[in-house]
Structures are given as structure tokens and as C-alpha cells.
Amino acid sequence: MxxxxxxxxxxxxxxxxxxxxxxxxxxxxxxxxxxxxxxxxxxxxxxxxxxxxxxxxxxxxxxxxxxxxxxTVPIPQQVNFVGETISLQEPDLRERLDREIHVNANWHSNTILMIKRAQRWLPTIEKILEENDVPTDFKYLPIIESGLVEHARSPKDAVGFWQLLKGTAKDFGLEVNKEVDERYDPVKSTEAACKYLKKAHAKFGNWVNVAASYNIGMRGFERRLEEQKINSYFDMLLNEETARYFFRLVAMKMIMENPEAYGFYIDPQERYYQPEFKVVTVTETIDDLVEFAHTHGVSYKILKRYNPWLRKPELTVKRNTYQILISQDPTEQYNPTVQVSD
Known part of the structure; x- marks a missing residue:
């Protein structure tokens, strides 16, 4: 009880x-x-x-x-890439784009920075693509490759905007050594990437396949086409990274072209811009780039900011000549009279 x-x-x-x-x-x-x-x-x-x-x-x-x-973001029935209309009726393709759209539309900090950096570099990249007869939609490729970070380096030692490996860079005319690594040069690396893209197009005859091959390499992409007896990226069974690659590119294109539709409202004044430059042509060895920078009115930090391809504090000139960019932004000018107090 x-x-x-x-x-x-x-x-x-x-x-x-x-x-x-x-x-x-x-x-x-x-x-x-x-x-x-x-x-x-x-x-x-x-x-x-x-x-x-x-x-x-x-x-x-x-x-x-x-x-x-x-x-949630409505996924269209079709998308356009380099003038080609791509149907998304197949569930696999639709879901792959769905994933990339939602990942990037909700990864706010990263996508905001992409939009800000794009203002600095995409006009230059687009101009180089046009001059080399490469579709301008490929200007979004370095965004997904490197986030438009000049010093980006992958675990496999691919570096720069276009994440070029050392051997590939040399194959397409870039100088890579201890003092100079033109993979870090946004202009020259874009020109080298154009050579790769045009060569891949001559091999595959399709810009979608070209875009996918940039992730896996021409040989790797061609081998998988042969193994699976197909001719299209959309019919290919691939590893997750390559399977996502093209749709990440398309998703970034969609967001960059209309950021407000995906919830990104960035004042033009908050975007990053390039300053005006003075171009100095170098024909003789520079023993001290710190002094060189000061002579031209900037600090070594600012010199390296706009010339990341300079890998050492000196530059040996043998056969090549080099063009060094000197910022003309008044806020970036070096003032030797300002001393740091103890």
C-alpha cells in the first residue's frame, strides 16, 4: 500500500x-x-x-x-552554357545542379567574397578569353578552381587562379622556377588556360566536355569516354568531384549573373576594384626587389600584392623581359618618413 x-x-x-x-x-x-x-x-x-x-x-x-x-531555390528545366541549352529532365542531372545551387547560395561568406573579387578580375579574364576565341562563360572556371585567390595552392601543387600543375604550365608556355612562377600571374595564367581549353575543344568538339576535362585532365577524360563507350559528360559515370564539377560551374554562373535572385545584395562600393597601374618593363637583373619597390613609390608588400609571380626578393634576367605592375592608388604609396615607434 x-x-x-x-x-x-x-x-x-x-x-x-x-x-x-x-x-x-x-x-x-x-x-x-x-x-x-x-x-x-x-x-x-x-x-x-x-x-x-x-x-x-x-x-x-x-x-x-x-x-x-x-x-529553397527553384531549379529550372534547362540551363545555358556557352550558348548550348542543356535539358535537366533527367533526375540525376537535375539533382546535381540542385545540390550545387543550394550549396553555393547558402554558403554565404564564401559566395559574398566571390562576388566581391569577381569585380576585380572577371573583366580582365573575360577580355583575354574573347581575344583567344574561348567562350566567356569560362570566366567562371577560376572562381570554382581557386576562388580568385592569387596564392591558391592545392594539395597536388596546382597553383594560381587556374590551378595549373607545373608540367602543364610549362607545356603551355609559362615560366616556372624558383624566382618566377607565372602560374601566379592572373593574366599569363589565363592565356595559358585558353591554350588548354582550345586544345581540349579540338579533341572533344564540345565545350561541356572541355569544362569537365579541366578537372580530370584530357587523358583521364578521354580514357573514361572510351571505357564507357560514350561521348558525353552527361552520360559518364564519374568520381564525385568530377561529377559535381560542371554543375558547380553552372551554379556559380547563375549566381554571379543574378546575385539578387539568390539573396545576395552587395553594394557596388563594397566590391573589390583594381587600381590604376604603372607598368615597368624590366630588362636587367634586380638584386633587391625591396629597394626596387621603394624606388617606385610602393612597399614590398604592395609590389608582391600585384605581382605574385615574383617568388623571391630578387629577379634574375637572362633572356626574358618582365613587366612589373606598380599601383598608383594614393593609399598604397610607400612613405619612408613614417617610422614605427619602439
Whole structure:
């Protein structure tokens, strides 16, 4: 009898505690909903906003009591790459683009930086592609390769915007040694990449295949075509990285061409721009690039910022001549009279 009473008391106590917790939670949730409604989500929390409704294809914004925003992006029935219309009726293809769109549209910090850097470099890259008769959609390829980071280096020692291996770079005319590595030169590496892309197009006859081959290499791509007795990237069974590669390229193209439709609102003044440059042609060996930089009114840091292909503090000139960019931005000029206090 006593045991039954103790059991009943214990059950009632649990129920009362549970009821109190529930009531407390309801009061807390109600206050949070009121805060969200009023935009009072704390000093460190953004106020709740909704995406403009007048943009075609604007993502659906989902609100939660805590003010968290997530969205889904409508996936089109077809996409365009270098003038070719690509149907996404096949579920596999549609889901591969779906993945890349949502990864990049929701990886906010990374995609914001891509958009900011694009303003600095894409006009130059696009001009070089046009001059070499390569479709300008390939300007998005260095974005997915390196994030437009000049010093990018992969675990396999592919470097620069276009992530060129040493042997490939030399095959396409770049100088690579201890003092000079033109894979880090955005202009010269783009010119070398154009040679690769045109050679791949002559082999595969299709720009989609060319784009995919950039990830796996011409020989590797050709071998898989032969092994699987097909002629299209879209019919190929591939490793995950290469399977995702082309659709990552298309997703980045879609976001870069219309960032507002994917929730990215970046003021033009917040984007990165190139300064004006003075071009210095170097025909003789420079023993000290630090002094060279100071002579031309910039610090060694600024000299290397715009000439990342200079790998040592000296430059030996034998047969080649070199062009060094000197920033003319007043805020980047070197002032030797300013001393750092002890």
C-alpha cells in the first residue's frame, strides 16, 4: 500500500514538473515570436527581413521563431552554357545542379567574397578569353578552381587562379622556377588556360566536355569516354568531384549573373576594384626587389600584392623581359618618413 502511494506521488510530481516546464517554454516562445515580429532579436542578431517579391525567381524565405532564414531555390528545366541549352529532365542531372545551387547560395561568406573579387578580375579574364576565341562563360572556371585567390595552392601543387600543375604550365608556355612562377600571374595564367581549353575543344568538339576535362585532365577524360563507350559528360559515370564539377560551374554562373535572385545584395562600393597601374618593363637583373619597390613609390608588400609571380626578393634576367605592375592608388604609396615607434 505504502509503495503504491509513493509511486503515485512520484508520478504526480513528474507531471507537475513537466507542466511547469511546458508553461515556461510557451511563455518563452511567445516572447521570442513577439521579438521577431518587432525586429527585436538582440543587438548581435539581424532584424528579420523578407526577400523582395518583385524579382523573378526570388527564393522562398522561411522564418523561424529565432529569426533564422533558410530558402529553397527553384531549379529550372534547362540551363545555358556557352550558348548550348542543356535539358535537366533527367533526375540525376537535375539533382546535381540542385545540390550545387543550394550549396553555393547558402554558403554565404564564401559566395559574398566571390562576388566581391569577381569585380576585380572577371573583366580582365573575360577580355583575354574573347581575344583567344574561348567562350566567356569560362570566366567562371577560376572562381570554382581557386576562388580568385592569387596564392591558391592545392594539395597536388596546382597553383594560381587556374590551378595549373607545373608540367602543364610549362607545356603551355609559362615560366616556372624558383624566382618566377607565372602560374601566379592572373593574366599569363589565363592565356595559358585558353591554350588548354582550345586544345581540349579540338579533341572533344564540345565545350561541356572541355569544362569537365579541366578537372580530370584530357587523358583521364578521354580514357573514361572510351571505357564507357560514350561521348558525353552527361552520360559518364564519374568520381564525385568530377561529377559535381560542371554543375558547380553552372551554379556559380547563375549566381554571379543574378546575385539578387539568390539573396545576395552587395553594394557596388563594397566590391573589390583594381587600381590604376604603372607598368615597368624590366630588362636587367634586380638584386633587391625591396629597394626596387621603394624606388617606385610602393612597399614590398604592395609590389608582391600585384605581382605574385615574383617568388623571391630578387629577379634574375637572362633572356626574358618582365613587366612589373606598380599601383598608383594614393593609399598604397610607400612613405619612408613614417617610422614605427619602439
Amino acid at each position: 505504502l509503495n503504491n502511494i509513493k509511486t503515485q506521488v512520484a508520478i504526480q510530481s513528474v507531471l507537475i514538473i513537466g507542466l511547469l516546464i511546458y508553461i515556461g517554454w510557451q511563455e518563452f516562445a511567445g516572447s521570442q515570436r513577439e521579438n521577431v515580429k518587432l525586429g527585436n532579436v538582440g543587438e548581435d542578431e539581424p532584424s528579420v527581413t523578407t526577400a523582395p517579391k518583385n524579382l523573378e525567381g526570388t527564393p522562398e524565405v522561411i522564418m523561424t521563431p529565432a529569426g533564422y532564414k533558410a530558402f
